[in-house]
Amino acid sequence: MTDLKIGVIGIPGKWSTEVLADALEKETGFRCVIDMADTALDLKNRSLMASDTDLSKLDGLVIKKISQQYSPATLDRLEMLRVAEAAGVKIFSSTRSILGLVNRLSCTVTLSNAGIPMPATCVTESVDQALAAVQRFGGAVFKPLFSTKARGMTLMDADEGETALRQKIEAFKAGNPVMYLQKKVNLSGRDLGMVFLGGKYLGTYARVAQTDSWNTTILHGGKYEPFAPDADLIELARRAQAPFDLDFTTVDIGLTDNGPIIFEVSAFGGFKGALEGASIDAATLYATHVIEKVRA
Incomplete structure:
Protein backbone atom coordinates (compact mmCIF):
# COMPACT_ATOMS: atom_id res chain seq x y z
CA MET A 1 0.00 0.00 0.00
CA SER A 93 -4.21 11.06 -20.20
CA SER A 94 -3.53 14.80 -20.06
CA THR A 95 -6.42 17.13 -20.82
CA ARG A 96 -4.42 18.50 -23.75
CA SER A 97 -4.17 15.03 -25.28
CA ILE A 98 -7.85 14.19 -24.82
CA LEU A 99 -9.06 17.58 -26.08
CA GLY A 100 -7.47 16.70 -29.41
CA LEU A 101 -9.47 13.48 -29.70
CA VAL A 102 -12.99 13.93 -28.38
CA ASN A 103 -14.00 15.88 -31.50
CA ARG A 104 -13.84 13.42 -34.42
CA LEU A 105 -12.71 16.12 -36.86
CA SER A 106 -9.80 17.19 -34.65
CA CYS A 107 -8.59 13.58 -34.48
CA THR A 108 -8.97 13.13 -38.24
CA VAL A 109 -7.06 16.30 -39.13
CA THR A 110 -4.17 15.31 -36.85
CA LEU A 111 -4.01 11.84 -38.39
CA SER A 112 -4.19 13.25 -41.92
CA ASN A 113 -1.47 15.81 -41.20
CA ALA A 114 0.72 12.95 -39.96
CA GLY A 115 0.27 11.08 -43.25
CA ILE A 116 -1.77 8.22 -41.74
CA PRO A 117 -3.91 6.28 -44.25
CA MET A 118 -7.63 6.84 -43.64
CA PRO A 119 -10.88 6.36 -45.54
CA ALA A 120 -11.61 9.10 -48.07
CA THR A 121 -13.26 11.84 -46.01
CA CYS A 122 -15.38 14.90 -46.74
CA VAL A 123 -16.33 17.57 -44.20
CA THR A 124 -18.87 20.16 -45.28
CA GLU A 125 -21.89 22.23 -44.26
CA SER A 126 -23.27 22.04 -47.82
CA VAL A 127 -25.93 19.47 -48.69
CA ASP A 128 -24.89 19.74 -52.34
CA GLN A 129 -21.26 19.00 -51.52
CA ALA A 130 -22.22 16.09 -49.27
CA LEU A 131 -24.45 14.65 -52.00
CA ALA A 132 -21.63 14.94 -54.54
CA ALA A 133 -19.27 13.17 -52.14
CA VAL A 134 -21.66 10.23 -51.66
CA GLN A 135 -22.03 9.91 -55.41
CA ARG A 136 -18.25 10.12 -55.84
CA PHE A 137 -17.58 7.53 -53.12
CA GLY A 138 -20.40 5.21 -54.14
CA GLY A 139 -21.43 5.00 -50.49
CA ALA A 140 -20.55 6.89 -47.32
CA VAL A 141 -20.96 6.73 -43.58
CA PHE A 142 -22.11 10.03 -42.05
CA LYS A 143 -20.67 10.43 -38.55
CA PRO A 144 -21.50 12.92 -35.78
CA LEU A 145 -18.46 14.90 -34.66
CA PHE A 146 -19.14 13.81 -31.09
CA SER A 147 -20.09 10.13 -30.70
CA THR A 148 -18.83 6.73 -29.57
CA LYS A 149 -19.58 3.12 -30.56
CA ALA A 150 -21.08 4.18 -33.92
CA ARG A 151 -23.96 6.04 -32.23
CA GLY A 152 -25.71 8.39 -34.61
CA MET A 153 -23.87 7.15 -37.70
CA THR A 154 -25.86 6.84 -40.91
CA LEU A 155 -25.02 4.81 -44.01
CA MET A 156 -25.93 6.33 -47.37
CA ASP A 157 -25.55 4.61 -50.74
CA ALA A 158 -25.29 6.37 -54.08
CA ASP A 159 -27.79 3.98 -55.66
CA GLU A 160 -30.57 5.29 -53.41
CA GLY A 161 -31.23 8.02 -55.96
CA GLU A 162 -30.57 11.76 -55.76
CA THR A 163 -33.94 12.78 -54.30
CA ALA A 164 -33.89 10.16 -51.53
CA LEU A 165 -30.25 10.87 -50.77
CA ARG A 166 -30.82 14.59 -50.52
CA GLN A 167 -33.66 14.02 -48.06
CA LYS A 168 -31.50 11.73 -45.89
CA ILE A 169 -28.61 14.19 -45.95
CA GLU A 170 -30.89 17.07 -44.98
CA ALA A 171 -32.25 14.98 -42.10
CA PHE A 172 -28.71 14.24 -40.90
CA LYS A 173 -27.69 17.89 -41.25
CA ALA A 174 -30.61 18.96 -39.04
CA GLY A 175 -28.76 17.49 -36.07
CA ASN A 176 -25.23 17.87 -37.44
CA PRO A 177 -24.64 21.28 -39.05
CA VAL A 178 -21.06 20.33 -39.92
CA MET A 179 -21.31 17.02 -41.76
CA TYR A 180 -18.47 14.52 -41.56
CA LEU A 181 -18.65 11.62 -43.98
CA GLN A 182 -16.25 8.86 -44.94
CA LYS A 183 -16.25 6.51 -47.89
CA LYS A 184 -17.76 3.15 -46.97
CA VAL A 185 -15.07 0.51 -47.20
CA ASN A 186 -15.36 -3.27 -47.30
CA LEU A 187 -14.00 -4.69 -44.04
CA SER A 188 -15.35 -8.23 -44.51
CA GLY A 189 -17.16 -7.91 -41.18
CA ARG A 190 -14.06 -7.31 -39.07
CA ASP A 191 -11.93 -4.47 -37.75
CA LEU A 192 -9.15 -4.27 -35.16
CA GLY A 193 -8.40 -2.59 -31.84
CA MET A 194 -4.67 -2.22 -31.22
CA VAL A 195 -3.83 -1.44 -27.60
CA PHE A 196 -1.06 0.90 -26.41
CA LEU A 197 0.11 1.85 -22.91
CA GLY A 198 2.42 4.83 -22.62
CA GLY A 199 3.09 4.56 -26.35
CA LYS A 200 4.13 0.90 -26.09
CA TYR A 201 2.21 -1.78 -27.96
CA LEU A 202 0.39 -4.35 -25.78
CA GLY A 203 -1.68 -6.43 -28.17
CA THR A 204 -4.54 -6.57 -30.66
CA TYR A 205 -8.13 -7.80 -30.71
CA ALA A 206 -10.64 -8.05 -33.54
CA ARG A 207 -14.27 -6.95 -33.48
CA VAL A 208 -16.23 -9.36 -35.67
CA ALA A 209 -19.79 -8.72 -36.86
CA GLN A 210 -22.31 -11.43 -36.00
CA THR A 211 -25.21 -9.91 -37.94
CA ASP A 212 -25.67 -8.18 -41.29
CA SER A 213 -24.98 -4.80 -39.65
CA TRP A 214 -22.56 -2.67 -41.65
CA ASN A 215 -20.48 -1.96 -38.52
CA THR A 216 -18.75 -4.34 -36.12
CA THR A 217 -19.27 -2.59 -32.78
CA ILE A 218 -20.28 -4.65 -29.75
CA LEU A 219 -23.26 -2.29 -29.43
CA HIS A 220 -24.47 -3.67 -32.77
CA GLY A 221 -23.87 -7.34 -32.01
CA GLY A 222 -20.18 -7.78 -32.75
CA LYS A 223 -17.90 -9.97 -30.66
CA TYR A 224 -14.23 -9.87 -29.70
CA GLU A 225 -11.69 -12.33 -31.06
CA PRO A 226 -7.87 -12.64 -30.90
CA PHE A 227 -5.79 -11.29 -33.77
CA ALA A 228 -2.05 -11.46 -34.48
CA PRO A 229 -0.87 -8.46 -36.56
CA ASP A 230 2.41 -8.31 -38.45
CA ALA A 231 5.20 -5.86 -37.63
CA ASP A 232 4.14 -3.37 -40.33
CA LEU A 233 0.62 -3.14 -38.94
CA ILE A 234 1.91 -2.61 -35.40
CA GLU A 235 4.20 0.16 -36.66
CA LEU A 236 1.31 1.86 -38.48
CA ALA A 237 -0.78 1.84 -35.30
CA ARG A 238 2.17 3.14 -33.30
CA ARG A 239 2.59 6.07 -35.71
CA ALA A 240 -1.14 6.80 -35.56
CA GLN A 241 -1.26 7.14 -31.77
CA ALA A 242 2.09 8.91 -31.37
CA PRO A 243 0.94 12.52 -32.12
CA PHE A 244 -1.60 12.40 -29.29
CA ASP A 245 0.77 11.49 -26.43
CA LEU A 246 -1.76 9.29 -24.62
CA ASP A 247 -1.15 7.15 -21.55
CA PHE A 248 -3.62 4.49 -22.70
CA THR A 249 -5.41 4.13 -26.02
CA THR A 250 -6.82 1.82 -28.65
CA VAL A 251 -6.19 2.44 -32.34
CA ASP A 252 -9.10 1.35 -34.55
CA ILE A 253 -7.90 -0.18 -37.84
CA GLY A 254 -9.68 -1.62 -40.85
CA LEU A 255 -8.12 -4.11 -43.24
CA THR A 256 -9.14 -3.41 -46.83
CA ASP A 257 -8.18 -4.77 -50.23
CA ASN A 258 -6.02 -1.66 -50.66
CA GLY A 259 -4.24 -2.02 -47.33
CA PRO A 260 -4.92 -1.01 -43.72
CA ILE A 261 -6.66 2.23 -42.82
CA ILE A 262 -7.02 4.04 -39.51
CA PHE A 263 -10.52 4.99 -38.40
CA GLU A 264 -9.62 6.71 -35.15
CA VAL A 265 -7.46 6.81 -32.06
CA SER A 266 -9.50 6.42 -28.86
CA ALA A 267 -9.31 9.10 -26.20
CA PHE A 268 -9.72 6.48 -23.46
CA GLY A 269 -9.18 3.00 -24.91
CA GLY A 270 -11.24 -0.12 -24.28
CA PHE A 271 -10.61 -2.50 -21.38
CA LYS A 272 -13.19 -5.15 -22.29
CA GLY A 273 -11.95 -5.72 -25.83
CA ALA A 274 -8.38 -5.96 -24.56
CA LEU A 275 -9.39 -8.52 -21.92
CA GLU A 276 -11.84 -10.65 -23.91
CA GLY A 277 -10.14 -10.43 -27.28
CA ALA A 278 -6.44 -10.28 -26.38
CA SER A 279 -6.27 -11.55 -22.77
CA ILE A 280 -4.76 -8.24 -21.64
CA ASP A 281 -5.56 -7.09 -18.10
CA ALA A 282 -5.45 -3.47 -19.14
CA ALA A 283 -6.85 -2.12 -15.86
CA THR A 284 -4.03 -3.60 -13.77
CA LEU A 285 -1.35 -2.60 -16.26
CA TYR A 286 -2.74 0.92 -16.51
CA ALA A 287 -2.94 1.28 -12.71
CA THR A 288 0.71 0.24 -12.39
CA HIS A 289 1.69 2.73 -15.11
CA VAL A 290 -0.21 5.54 -13.39
CA ILE A 291 1.30 4.84 -9.97
CA GLU A 292 4.81 4.81 -11.41
CA LYS A 293 4.21 8.13 -13.17
CA VAL A 294 2.73 9.77 -10.07
CA ARG A 295 5.70 8.64 -7.97
CA ALA A 296 8.23 9.90 -10.53
Whole structure:
Protein backbone atom coordinates (compact mmCIF):
# COMPACT_ATOMS: atom_id res chain seq x y z
CA MET A 1 0.00 0.00 0.00
CA THR A 2 1.05 3.61 -0.57
CA ASP A 3 -0.21 6.97 0.62
CA LEU A 4 -1.07 8.03 -2.92
CA LYS A 5 -4.55 9.36 -3.62
CA ILE A 6 -5.52 8.68 -7.23
CA GLY A 7 -9.10 9.11 -8.37
CA VAL A 8 -10.92 7.72 -11.40
CA ILE A 9 -13.06 9.95 -13.60
CA GLY A 10 -15.76 7.72 -15.05
CA ILE A 11 -19.28 6.38 -14.82
CA PRO A 12 -19.94 4.95 -11.34
CA GLY A 13 -21.12 1.35 -11.57
CA LYS A 14 -19.80 0.79 -15.08
CA TRP A 15 -17.43 -2.17 -15.39
CA SER A 16 -14.45 -0.38 -16.94
CA THR A 17 -14.60 2.44 -14.40
CA GLU A 18 -14.96 0.14 -11.39
CA VAL A 19 -12.29 -2.37 -12.48
CA LEU A 20 -9.76 0.46 -12.82
CA ALA A 21 -10.75 1.85 -9.41
CA ASP A 22 -10.35 -1.68 -8.00
CA ALA A 23 -6.85 -1.98 -9.44
CA LEU A 24 -5.77 1.39 -8.03
CA GLU A 25 -7.33 0.66 -4.63
CA LYS A 26 -5.51 -2.67 -4.45
CA GLU A 27 -2.16 -0.90 -4.79
CA THR A 28 -2.82 2.33 -2.87
CA GLY A 29 -5.64 1.61 -0.42
CA PHE A 30 -7.49 4.67 -1.76
CA ARG A 31 -10.66 4.61 -3.83
CA CYS A 32 -12.46 7.56 -5.40
CA VAL A 33 -14.76 7.32 -8.43
CA ILE A 34 -15.90 10.67 -9.80
CA ASP A 35 -18.79 11.46 -12.12
CA MET A 36 -18.03 14.85 -13.68
CA ALA A 37 -21.76 15.63 -13.65
CA ASP A 38 -21.49 15.90 -9.86
CA THR A 39 -18.46 18.22 -9.70
CA ALA A 40 -18.34 21.97 -9.06
CA LEU A 41 -15.54 24.29 -10.13
CA ASP A 42 -14.79 27.31 -7.92
CA LEU A 43 -12.27 29.44 -9.76
CA LYS A 44 -11.94 32.00 -6.99
CA ASN A 45 -10.77 29.33 -4.56
CA ARG A 46 -9.14 27.22 -7.31
CA SER A 47 -11.06 24.14 -6.19
CA LEU A 48 -12.81 21.38 -8.10
CA MET A 49 -15.16 19.66 -5.69
CA ALA A 50 -16.75 16.23 -5.99
CA SER A 51 -18.86 15.92 -2.84
CA ASP A 52 -16.35 16.54 -0.02
CA THR A 53 -13.28 15.77 -2.13
CA ASP A 54 -11.27 18.54 -3.74
CA LEU A 55 -9.89 16.93 -6.88
CA SER A 56 -7.18 19.57 -7.08
CA LYS A 57 -5.70 18.13 -3.87
CA LEU A 58 -5.33 14.57 -5.17
CA ASP A 59 -2.05 13.12 -6.43
CA GLY A 60 -3.55 11.89 -9.66
CA LEU A 61 -6.69 11.44 -11.74
CA VAL A 62 -7.30 8.82 -14.41
CA ILE A 63 -9.92 9.72 -16.98
CA LYS A 64 -11.59 6.45 -17.93
CA LYS A 65 -14.76 8.03 -19.22
CA ILE A 66 -15.42 11.76 -19.27
CA SER A 67 -19.14 11.35 -20.08
CA GLN A 68 -21.61 8.62 -21.03
CA GLN A 69 -21.93 10.10 -24.52
CA TYR A 70 -19.71 12.60 -26.28
CA SER A 71 -21.01 16.12 -26.91
CA PRO A 72 -19.59 19.66 -26.88
CA ALA A 73 -20.25 19.61 -23.11
CA THR A 74 -17.53 16.95 -22.87
CA LEU A 75 -15.03 19.65 -23.78
CA ASP A 76 -16.33 21.78 -20.90
CA ARG A 77 -15.67 18.94 -18.45
CA LEU A 78 -12.11 18.67 -19.69
CA GLU A 79 -11.64 22.41 -19.26
CA MET A 80 -12.74 22.05 -15.64
CA LEU A 81 -10.12 19.35 -15.12
CA ARG A 82 -7.45 21.71 -16.40
CA VAL A 83 -7.74 23.56 -13.09
CA ALA A 84 -6.75 20.44 -11.15
CA GLU A 85 -3.98 19.81 -13.67
CA ALA A 86 -2.65 23.34 -13.18
CA ALA A 87 -2.65 22.74 -9.42
CA GLY A 88 -0.18 19.89 -9.94
CA VAL A 89 -2.50 16.90 -10.16
CA LYS A 90 -1.17 14.40 -12.69
CA ILE A 91 -3.92 13.49 -15.11
CA PHE A 92 -3.97 10.41 -17.33
CA SER A 93 -4.21 11.06 -20.20
CA SER A 94 -3.53 14.80 -20.06
CA THR A 95 -6.42 17.13 -20.82
CA ARG A 96 -4.42 18.50 -23.75
CA SER A 97 -4.17 15.03 -25.28
CA ILE A 98 -7.85 14.19 -24.82
CA LEU A 99 -9.06 17.58 -26.08
CA GLY A 100 -7.47 16.70 -29.41
CA LEU A 101 -9.47 13.48 -29.70
CA VAL A 102 -12.99 13.93 -28.38
CA ASN A 103 -14.00 15.88 -31.50
CA ARG A 104 -13.84 13.42 -34.42
CA LEU A 105 -12.71 16.12 -36.86
CA SER A 106 -9.80 17.19 -34.65
CA CYS A 107 -8.59 13.58 -34.48
CA THR A 108 -8.97 13.13 -38.24
CA VAL A 109 -7.06 16.30 -39.13
CA THR A 110 -4.17 15.31 -36.85
CA LEU A 111 -4.01 11.84 -38.39
CA SER A 112 -4.19 13.25 -41.92
CA ASN A 113 -1.47 15.81 -41.20
CA ALA A 114 0.72 12.95 -39.96
CA GLY A 115 0.27 11.08 -43.25
CA ILE A 116 -1.77 8.22 -41.74
CA PRO A 117 -3.91 6.28 -44.25
CA MET A 118 -7.63 6.84 -43.64
CA PRO A 119 -10.88 6.36 -45.54
CA ALA A 120 -11.61 9.10 -48.07
CA THR A 121 -13.26 11.84 -46.01
CA CYS A 122 -15.38 14.90 -46.74
CA VAL A 123 -16.33 17.57 -44.20
CA THR A 124 -18.87 20.16 -45.28
CA GLU A 125 -21.89 22.23 -44.26
CA SER A 126 -23.27 22.04 -47.82
CA VAL A 127 -25.93 19.47 -48.69
CA ASP A 128 -24.89 19.74 -52.34
CA GLN A 129 -21.26 19.00 -51.52
CA ALA A 130 -22.22 16.09 -49.27
CA LEU A 131 -24.45 14.65 -52.00
CA ALA A 132 -21.63 14.94 -54.54
CA ALA A 133 -19.27 13.17 -52.14
CA VAL A 134 -21.66 10.23 -51.66
CA GLN A 135 -22.03 9.91 -55.41
CA ARG A 136 -18.25 10.12 -55.84
CA PHE A 137 -17.58 7.53 -53.12
CA GLY A 138 -20.40 5.21 -54.14
CA GLY A 139 -21.43 5.00 -50.49
CA ALA A 140 -20.55 6.89 -47.32
CA VAL A 141 -20.96 6.73 -43.58
CA PHE A 142 -22.11 10.03 -42.05
CA LYS A 143 -20.67 10.43 -38.55
CA PRO A 144 -21.50 12.92 -35.78
CA LEU A 145 -18.46 14.90 -34.66
CA PHE A 146 -19.14 13.81 -31.09
CA SER A 147 -20.09 10.13 -30.70
CA THR A 148 -18.83 6.73 -29.57
CA LYS A 149 -19.58 3.12 -30.56
CA ALA A 150 -21.08 4.18 -33.92
CA ARG A 151 -23.96 6.04 -32.23
CA GLY A 152 -25.71 8.39 -34.61
CA MET A 153 -23.87 7.15 -37.70
CA THR A 154 -25.86 6.84 -40.91
CA LEU A 155 -25.02 4.81 -44.01
CA MET A 156 -25.93 6.33 -47.37
CA ASP A 157 -25.55 4.61 -50.74
CA ALA A 158 -25.29 6.37 -54.08
CA ASP A 159 -27.79 3.98 -55.66
CA GLU A 160 -30.57 5.29 -53.41
CA GLY A 161 -31.23 8.02 -55.96
CA GLU A 162 -30.57 11.76 -55.76
CA THR A 163 -33.94 12.78 -54.30
CA ALA A 164 -33.89 10.16 -51.53
CA LEU A 165 -30.25 10.87 -50.77
CA ARG A 166 -30.82 14.59 -50.52
CA GLN A 167 -33.66 14.02 -48.06
CA LYS A 168 -31.50 11.73 -45.89
CA ILE A 169 -28.61 14.19 -45.95
CA GLU A 170 -30.89 17.07 -44.98
CA ALA A 171 -32.25 14.98 -42.10
CA PHE A 172 -28.71 14.24 -40.90
CA LYS A 173 -27.69 17.89 -41.25
CA ALA A 174 -30.61 18.96 -39.04
CA GLY A 175 -28.76 17.49 -36.07
CA ASN A 176 -25.23 17.87 -37.44
CA PRO A 177 -24.64 21.28 -39.05
CA VAL A 178 -21.06 20.33 -39.92
CA MET A 179 -21.31 17.02 -41.76
CA TYR A 180 -18.47 14.52 -41.56
CA LEU A 181 -18.65 11.62 -43.98
CA GLN A 182 -16.25 8.86 -44.94
CA LYS A 183 -16.25 6.51 -47.89
CA LYS A 184 -17.76 3.15 -46.97
CA VAL A 185 -15.07 0.51 -47.20
CA ASN A 186 -15.36 -3.27 -47.30
CA LEU A 187 -14.00 -4.69 -44.04
CA SER A 188 -15.35 -8.23 -44.51
CA GLY A 189 -17.16 -7.91 -41.18
CA ARG A 190 -14.06 -7.31 -39.07
CA ASP A 191 -11.93 -4.47 -37.75
CA LEU A 192 -9.15 -4.27 -35.16
CA GLY A 193 -8.40 -2.59 -31.84
CA MET A 194 -4.67 -2.22 -31.22
CA VAL A 195 -3.83 -1.44 -27.60
CA PHE A 196 -1.06 0.90 -26.41
CA LEU A 197 0.11 1.85 -22.91
CA GLY A 198 2.42 4.83 -22.62
CA GLY A 199 3.09 4.56 -26.35
CA LYS A 200 4.13 0.90 -26.09
CA TYR A 201 2.21 -1.78 -27.96
CA LEU A 202 0.39 -4.35 -25.78
CA GLY A 203 -1.68 -6.43 -28.17
CA THR A 204 -4.54 -6.57 -30.66
CA TYR A 205 -8.13 -7.80 -30.71
CA ALA A 206 -10.64 -8.05 -33.54
CA ARG A 207 -14.27 -6.95 -33.48
CA VAL A 208 -16.23 -9.36 -35.67
CA ALA A 209 -19.79 -8.72 -36.86
CA GLN A 210 -22.31 -11.43 -36.00
CA THR A 211 -25.21 -9.91 -37.94
CA ASP A 212 -25.67 -8.18 -41.29
CA SER A 213 -24.98 -4.80 -39.65
CA TRP A 214 -22.56 -2.67 -41.65
CA ASN A 215 -20.48 -1.96 -38.52
CA THR A 216 -18.75 -4.34 -36.12
CA THR A 217 -19.27 -2.59 -32.78
CA ILE A 218 -20.28 -4.65 -29.75
CA LEU A 219 -23.26 -2.29 -29.43
CA HIS A 220 -24.47 -3.67 -32.77
CA GLY A 221 -23.87 -7.34 -32.01
CA GLY A 222 -20.18 -7.78 -32.75
CA LYS A 223 -17.90 -9.97 -30.66
CA TYR A 224 -14.23 -9.87 -29.70
CA GLU A 225 -11.69 -12.33 -31.06
CA PRO A 226 -7.87 -12.64 -30.90
CA PHE A 227 -5.79 -11.29 -33.77
CA ALA A 228 -2.05 -11.46 -34.48
CA PRO A 229 -0.87 -8.46 -36.56
CA ASP A 230 2.41 -8.31 -38.45
CA ALA A 231 5.20 -5.86 -37.63
CA ASP A 232 4.14 -3.37 -40.33
CA LEU A 233 0.62 -3.14 -38.94
CA ILE A 234 1.91 -2.61 -35.40
CA GLU A 235 4.20 0.16 -36.66
CA LEU A 236 1.31 1.86 -38.48
CA ALA A 237 -0.78 1.84 -35.30
CA ARG A 238 2.17 3.14 -33.30
CA ARG A 239 2.59 6.07 -35.71
CA ALA A 240 -1.14 6.80 -35.56
CA GLN A 241 -1.26 7.14 -31.77
CA ALA A 242 2.09 8.91 -31.37
CA PRO A 243 0.94 12.52 -32.12
CA PHE A 244 -1.60 12.40 -29.29
CA ASP A 245 0.77 11.49 -26.43
CA LEU A 246 -1.76 9.29 -24.62
CA ASP A 247 -1.15 7.15 -21.55
CA PHE A 248 -3.62 4.49 -22.70
CA THR A 249 -5.41 4.13 -26.02
CA THR A 250 -6.82 1.82 -28.65
CA VAL A 251 -6.19 2.44 -32.34
CA ASP A 252 -9.10 1.35 -34.55
CA ILE A 253 -7.90 -0.18 -37.84
CA GLY A 254 -9.68 -1.62 -40.85
CA LEU A 255 -8.12 -4.11 -43.24
CA THR A 256 -9.14 -3.41 -46.83
CA ASP A 257 -8.18 -4.77 -50.23
CA ASN A 258 -6.02 -1.66 -50.66
CA GLY A 259 -4.24 -2.02 -47.33
CA PRO A 260 -4.92 -1.01 -43.72
CA ILE A 261 -6.66 2.23 -42.82
CA ILE A 262 -7.02 4.04 -39.51
CA PHE A 263 -10.52 4.99 -38.40
CA GLU A 264 -9.62 6.71 -35.15
CA VAL A 265 -7.46 6.81 -32.06
CA SER A 266 -9.50 6.42 -28.86
CA ALA A 267 -9.31 9.10 -26.20
CA PHE A 268 -9.72 6.48 -23.46
CA GLY A 269 -9.18 3.00 -24.91
CA GLY A 270 -11.24 -0.12 -24.28
CA PHE A 271 -10.61 -2.50 -21.38
CA LYS A 272 -13.19 -5.15 -22.29
CA GLY A 273 -11.95 -5.72 -25.83
CA ALA A 274 -8.38 -5.96 -24.56
CA LEU A 275 -9.39 -8.52 -21.92
CA GLU A 276 -11.84 -10.65 -23.91
CA GLY A 277 -10.14 -10.43 -27.28
CA ALA A 278 -6.44 -10.28 -26.38
CA SER A 279 -6.27 -11.55 -22.77
CA ILE A 280 -4.76 -8.24 -21.64
CA ASP A 281 -5.56 -7.09 -18.10
CA ALA A 282 -5.45 -3.47 -19.14
CA ALA A 283 -6.85 -2.12 -15.86
CA THR A 284 -4.03 -3.60 -13.77
CA LEU A 285 -1.35 -2.60 -16.26
CA TYR A 286 -2.74 0.92 -16.51
CA ALA A 287 -2.94 1.28 -12.71
CA THR A 288 0.71 0.24 -12.39
CA HIS A 289 1.69 2.73 -15.11
CA VAL A 290 -0.21 5.54 -13.39
CA ILE A 291 1.30 4.84 -9.97
CA GLU A 292 4.81 4.81 -11.41
CA LYS A 293 4.21 8.13 -13.17
CA VAL A 294 2.73 9.77 -10.07
CA ARG A 295 5.70 8.64 -7.97
CA ALA A 296 8.23 9.90 -10.53
